[in-house]
Amino acid sequence: MKTNDLASRIPWTLVVFLAALVVPWLGSRYDIFLATQIAISGLFAVSLNLLLGTTGLVSFGHVAYFGIGAYVCGILMKTYEMPFSIALPAAALGAAFASLVFGFFCVRLTRIYFAMLSLAFSQIIWAIAYKWNDVTGGDQGLPDVPYPDLDWMNSIPLLGDLRIAGQFYVVTLVVVGLSLAAMRRIIHSPFGRMLTTIRENAERASAIGVDVRRYELAAFVVAGGFAGIAGALFGIFSRGVFSDYVFWPKSAEVMIMTILGGINHFWGPVVGAGTLVLLNQETTSYTEYWSFVLGTILLVLLFVFPGGIVGGLSAGFAWLRRKRKGVGSPEVGTAEPTRVEVKRA
Amino acid sequence: MTDLSFLFTQFLGGLTTAMFLFLIASGLSLVFGVMRVLNFAHGSFYMLGAYLAWQAVQWLSPLLESFWLAALFAALAVAVLGGLVERLLLRHMYGKEELYQLLLTYALVLILGDGAKAIWGTQQLSVSRPPILDGAIEMFGSVLPVYNLFIMLAGVAIALGGWLILARSSAGRMVRAAALDREMLGALGANVGALYTGMFMASSFLAGLSGALVTPIQSIVPGMDVEVIVEAFIVVVIGGLGSFWGTFWGSLIYGQVLSFGILIMPSFSLFSVFALMAVILIVRPWGLFGKPMR
Numbered sequence: 001m002k003t004n005d006l007a008s009r010i011p012w013t014l015v016v017f018l019a020a021l022v023v024p025w026l027g028s029r030y031d032i033f034l035a036t037q038i039a040i041s042g043l044f045a046v047s048l049n050l051l052l053g054t055t056g057l058v059s060f061g062h063v064a065y066f067g068i069g070a071y072v073c074g075i076l077m078k079t080y081e082m083p084f085s086i087a088l089p090a091a092a093l094g095a096a097f098a099s100l101v102f103g104f105f106c107v108r109l110t111r112i113y114f115a116m117l118s119l120a121f122s123q124i125i126w127a128i129a130y131k132w133n134d135v136t137g138g139d140q141g142l143p144d145v146p147y148p149d150l151d152w153m154n155s156i157p158l159l160g161d162l163r164i165a166g167q168f169y170v171v172t173l174v175v176v177g178l179s180l181a182a183m184r185r186i187i188h189s190p191f192g193r194m195l196t197t198i199r200e201n202a203e204r205a206s207a208i209g210v211d212v213r214r215y216e217l218a219a220f221v222v223a224g225g226f227a228g229i230a231g232a233l234f235g236i237f238s239r240g241v242f243s244d245y246v247f248w249p250k251s252a253e254v255m256i257m258t259i260l261g262g263i264n265h266f267w268g269p270v271v272g273a274g275t276l277v278l279l280n281q282e283t284t285s286y287t288e289y290w291s292f293v294l295g296t297i298l299l300v301l302l303f304v305f306p307g308g309i310v311g312g313l314s315a316g317f318a319w320l321r322r323k324r325k326g327v328g329s330p331e332v333g334t335a336e337p338t339r340v341e342v343k344r345a
Numbered sequence: 346m347t348d349l350s351f352l353f354t355q356f357l358g359g360l361t362t363a364m365f366l367f368l369i370a371s372g373l374s375l376v377f378g379v380m381r382v383l384n385f386a387h388g389s390f391y392m393l394g395a396y397l398a399w400q401a402v403q404w405l406s407p408l409l410e411s412f413w414l415a416a417l418f419a420a421l422a423v424a425v426l427g428g429l430v431e432r433l434l435l436r437h438m439y440g441k442e443e444l445y446q447l448l449l450t451y452a453l454v455l456i457l458g459d460g461a462k463a464i465w466g467t468q469q470l471s472v473s474r475p476p477i478l479d480g481a482i483e484m485f486g487s488v489l490p491v492y493n494l495f496i497m498l499a500g501v502a503i504a505l506g507g508w509l510i511l512a513r514s515s516a517g518r519m520v521r522a523a524a525l526d527r528e529m530l531g532a533l534g535a536n537v538g539a540l541y542t543g544m545f546m547a548s549s550f551l552a553g554l555s556g557a558l559v560t561p562i563q564s565i566v567p568g569m570d571v572e573v574i575v576e577a578f579i580v581v582v583i584g585g586l587g588s589f590w591g592t593f594w595g596s597l598i599y600g601q602v603l604s605f606g607i608l609i610m611p612s613f614s615l616f617s618v619f620a621l622m623a624v625i626l627i628v629r630p631w632g633l634f635g636k637p638m639r
């Protein structure tokens with residue numbers, strides 16, 4: 001959009017990042033808890049959207065790489081007492097490597113079979129996590145994963161005033177921010193454009209000489225690696241890694257986050273993650289039937305707003321803008337979300 | 346000799362698991378084969394069948410002890426629910442991306458799971474065996490409960506009945522035609538919409554029935570829906586998504602792998618079945634007995 005009004009000149013991304021950064025100083029402990037969870041879930045959902053929205057691959061086992069990241073980081077930090085600065089990259093690499101191996105097979109399959117195979121692989125990881133007592137703690141999980149050593153922060157003004165949870169939130173925010181920036185660069189690079197081309201028409205892409213499988217595999221690996229980072233952060237944040245993290249309904253949950261926000265927009269999944277986390281907190285204080293609420297939201301989403309929150313909002317704004325200009329046109333593209341041209345974020 | 350009879354017991358155990366899973370998975374496979382919808386809610390229908398059977402037994406108990414009537418009621422009620430789901434929700438998702446179909450059925454998993462929790466609570470429920478199937482028989486030195494034998498026979502009966510209907514009846518011909526080319530069938534004047542509703546109801550009926558039949562040997566607990574659906578997925582993937590006999594053989598293989606996998610690697614039998622599913626998807630995505638999709 002080449003509108004020159006004020007709103008488009010504000011660097012919204014930076015504003016949001018800065019707003020999120022002050023949470024530990026202005027917010028309560030509970031706010032820090034929520035903000036950390038939103039940041040991590042947002043990263044996880046954006047990594048899934050690299051497959052779902054950008055490349056058009058329906059992975060029903062994305063939680064596997066989240067879980068691998070969580071376990072690698074948790075095991076390294078707890079069992080081997082390694083520093084976070086080694087455990088985090090190791091988690092990303094471990095998850096990326098697993099997605100390279102699994103993805104190699106997955107991208108050979110089409111559509112529903114791709115979804116099934118990714119589900120099967122994630123269940124293999126779950127079975128291992130659930131049963132390999134010596135390493136993963138089995139069904140007991142891996143409790144008491146330590147916080148990273150953040151004592152160096154104490155000597156820095158402002159940061160030193162924070163408790164460990166606040167300091168870890170700052171670390172999380174920086175890691176998530178850098179990861180999101182990296183993913184944005186990837187999506188807007190020629191490589192990312194090619195992924196979208198493949199989503200739109202894989203046959204044509206292959207006809208012009210693109211090695212579709214290799215691109216899809218690369219997307220799978222990148223998405224898996226960032227999911228691993230999210231998992232590593234989450235394991236520390238929730239003070240433990242448990243096999244539940246890898247059970248298949250979690251894959252569905254992150255998928256709902258992504259769709260809820262909107263898969264056609266880079267920030268959609270972050271919005272979805274934030275909405276779902278907040279909604280979850282609000283709902284669970286009234287009722288134990290969170291799944292029921294989630295299922296109902298999902299139904300409404302599928303039938304009323306298939307483009308998700310961001311998709312619905314941007315369609316609404318587009319409609320308003322047209323109305324102001326007096327070029328009335330009823331064609332607001334929400335009906336067929338993945339076919340709509342990708343909005344420039 | 347004891348060794349052999351032990352192996353035979355294991356084999357029978359696998360066979361019981363297999364026939365149970367076949368009852369569940371046959372409906373899942375049928376719906377995928379014809380409608381190309383992977384129905385996550387199939388496990389929830391199974392769970393509802395179990396709860397409804399328990400409920401019906403409670404309602405009937407002052408009047409008469411009839412497990413069979415309760416099971417039939419449960420299966421029919423689930424079939425009606427399935428029909429409503431197809432008519433009101435699923436119908437709008439045909440022709441859309443798989444993602445939306447998957448998520449729709451997953452939304453039902455969430456809603457039905459919590460719905461069952463709200464109605465029946467979280468405690469374990471169980472139904473006693475019908476007296477006629479109480480007891481056990483001895484076979485080659487291993488003991489087989491009569492009820493398990495009944496399940497095996499029921500599985501075989503459903504397999505034969507399903508095959509007869511699909512292969513011989515006019516409804517079966519329509520179903521097979523719809524699986525091949527839905528549009529052409531519609532163009533020839535068949536009511537494809539009604540056929541789909543009927544198919545989905547039949548599939549839900551099978552899910553509800555198997556849920557009801559499981560109650561005498563397994564307690565009814567929340568979470569049985571997500572557990573069983575993954576098992577049913579494995580079975581249909583092994584046999585071939587959409588292939589009726591494939592599902593039959595797939596469940597036999599699954600039952601034996603699980604049953605003997607526990608002997609060989611006790612802690613990794615779960616792993617072995619998922620690995621089997623993955624290997625089959627890699628080598629023959631259309632399953633051992635399916636045909637490649639065009």
